Amino acid sequence: MYVILVYDISTEGNGAKVLRHVFKTSKKYLTNVQKSVFEGEITPALLEQLRLELNQFIRSDLDSVVVFSSRQEKWLEKSFWGMEDDKTSNFF
Amino acid sequence: MYVILVYDISTEGNGAKVLRHVFKTSKKYLTNVQKSVFEGEITPALLEQLRLELNQFIRSDLDSVVVFSSRQEKWLEKSFWGMEDDKTSNFF
Numbered sequence: 001m002y003v004i005l006v007y008d009i010s011t012e013g014n015g016a017k018v019l020r021h022v023f024k025t026s027k028k029y030l031t032n033v034q035k036s037v038f039e040g041e042i043t044p045a046l047l048e049q050l051r052l053e054l055n056q057f058i059r060s061d062l063d064s065v066v067v068f069s070s071r072q073e074k075w076l077e078k079s080f081w082g083m084e085d086d087k088t089s090n091f092f
Numbered sequence: 093m094y095v096i097l098v099y100d101i102s103t104e105g106n107g108a109k110v111l112r113h114v115f116k117t118s119k120k121y122l123t124n125v126q127k128s129v130f131e132g133e134i135t136p137a138l139l140e141q142l143r144l145e146l147n148q149f150i151r152s153d154l155d156s157v158v159v160f161s162s163r164q165e166k167w168l169e170k171s172f173w174g175m176e177d178d179k180t181s182n183f184f
Contacts, residue, residue: 035100058174065173075167081157082150
């Protein structure tokens with residue numbers, strides 16, 4: 001399956017640390033598209049593993065993660081408006 | 093078509109003002125899902141109108157907007173991990 005994962009981590013409390021953990025964990029499974037946006041092909045089992053890993057950091061009263069999933073990547077087109085910081089592009 | 097729009101507005105300079113404009117403009121066309129995430133059904137013509145409106149505010153060297161589009165909403169499943177702040181839900 002193909003997923004887009006977007007998180008919103010509150011800066012309250014140890015937010016900066018939570019953000020680092022969430023970023024690093026997401027990057028193990030998916031590709032970084034924009035500061036807090038990841039996308040990629042992933043199996044349901046690995047997506048569940050990612051969810052469990054993120055659950056260790058996410059504060060259910062402060063932070064939010066939303067995951068959009070599609071059975072196939074070809075159903076999704078991606079375009080950038082403004083600065084393109086697509087980490088998946090190979091321009092140097 | 094169905095789109096997911098995610099923006100990342102730099103706090104540099106008049107970032108706060110840009111953010112307010114981008115939020116308000118996006119909200120005219122789409123539904124707010126998470127702080128900087130919008131989604132919704134939109135025609136290609138209205139999406140182009142939204143792009144042009146946002147272009148008035150977005151600083152091409154600082155801000156980034158990414159738009160994922162799908163021909164049909166049913167191809168996308170949405171789930172929340174952590175705090176669910178889905179503005180589309182009707183719970184009181």
